[in-house]
Amino acid sequence: MSCGLERQTHRRDVHARVRVRVWGSSVITRSGNRTVGLKGTGLSGFMSFPKDQQNAKEDVTVKVEEEDASIPQPKSSDPSGAIVQPKTEKDTTPLVPTSRRRKLLKVEYDEDEEADLVKTEPPDWKRQLGYIREMRKSRDAPVDSMGAKKCCDTEAPAQVKRFQVLVSLMLSSQTKDQVTAAAMQRLRAHGCTAENMNNTDDETLGKLIYPVGFWRTKVKYLKQTSSMLLQEYGGDIPASVEGLVRLPGVGPKMAHLAMDIAWDQVSGIGVDTHVHRISNRLGWVRKPTKNPEQTRKALEEWLPRELWSEINWLLVGFGQQVCLPVSPLCSMCLNQNICPSAHQDSPSKKPKAGSPRPAKNSTTSRVKLETGQESPVQENKEDEVS
Incomplete structure (x- = not known):
């Protein structure tokens, strides 16, 4: 009974020391592999690269976006304490998320303003x-x-x-x-x-x-x-x-x-x-x-x-x-x-002869x-x- 508790505590300590979860950046595990977090891509977990491919992957850039809450990552481990990445089906989601295109603003005028x-x-x-x-x-x-x-x-x-x-x-x-x-x-x-x-x-x-x-x-x-x-x-x-x-x-x-x-x-x-x-x-x-x-x-x-x-x-x-x-x-x-x-x-009609007309010297x-x-x-x- 006590042996099982010690083993679980040992695993938690190993996980805390070995893997640092930096979302959107690469981390070196104890096994020497580089893991790259894929934030915002829809994938969970990390991608691991062997040591001999680390230099080839230096040019890989991942666009980091800020989020209010982190996404929990599923993980499993073997009895030896090493981290085992879950096997997932091949995902075609691109590593770098495409940026959203801004909608073009259309300026419209009222009829009176347009006529002006x-x-x-x-x-x-x-x-x-x-x-x-x-x-x-x-x-x-x-x-x-x-x-x-x-x-x-x-x-x-x-x-x-x-x-x-x-x-x-x-x-x-x-x-x-x-x-x-x-x-x-x-x-x-x-x-x-x-x-x-x-x-x-x-x-x-x-x-x-x-x-x-x-x-x-x-x-x-x-x-x-x-x-x-x-x-x-x-x-x-x-x-x-x-x-x-x-x-x-x-x-x-x-x-x-x-x-x-x-x-x-x-x-x-x-x-x-x-x-x-x-x-x-x-x-x-x-x-x-x-x-x-x-x-x-x-x-x-x-x-x-x-x-x-x-x-x-x-x-x-x-x-x-x-x-x-x-x-x-x-x-x-x-x-x-x-x-x-x-x-x-x-006036629609001319005044008739003899009709009253306003005086020329009228004061108003x-x-x-x-x-x-x-x-x-x-x-x-x-x-x-x-």
Whole structure:
């Protein structure tokens, strides 16, 4: 009885000393053979190599992978204590497990996002543009004679002319060209330079620019802008869009127009309420835009760059004469057969003779804000000079 227990204890000690279980690496047994653990291959136990084949097997590499738990290995032993490997059938599993292939990721876009990536030209835009040029060939719209190009003093030094172009653009916001041109004439007679504007008091400056829209706010913008130009640019205006939009009261539309008119550089499309409205009516934007800035980005995606300078004055004059904000004259437009918005906003019938019409000097009008929203305002009601 005691002899059997001693023999079992002896076997356990021999096993602990002789065989070290290193999973995924080779071990030399007491008999001199090399055993290689086959982890992750589906085989259990060890493979033994005789001494004379050990050098030949040095190049054998086994990829080791980490596992949380080890796999128990079946074993048997003879009475002498030597380890005997179990006889198993021939296994065709490769020694080195094949690595798993990663699945390729497929990037998919929504329909709207995919359409944004494709820059397509709107249909019939060339015909529409040709007809607008035909209707604008007389160049008799208010913008042609009283726009920012016509408001500056052509005899003044280049620096002064650039400053006057910027001032006229600042005054033209939400103001008719006739009112802006009259205000610029008074400012030029007073002395429209950055230094003189900075030295003029607010009350005097307000009387000079009245009745432009939001004249009180524009007085503050003109004084602040003049001060910045004197301190940072020596009285001149910046020669970049980034520098222009830093000025109080100057937005992207004014900046792009100032670069075109004052510096003769095309940096972008100047989009005001007319360009914004007409581009949506003609279908020149993929989907309706909410404000002029969205319209500018949409137009610049497909409109050839050589047309960026022309498109502003072309559409502004067209919007002043034919494609009006309210009741556009679609029956007089050459694009009425190819315009998707033709006759939708215009009256279906001409007013009969003797029918009441709104007075020309009506104090209430609709002002199209740059955000694309219409709001009724009382012209010059709140902006009266005290």
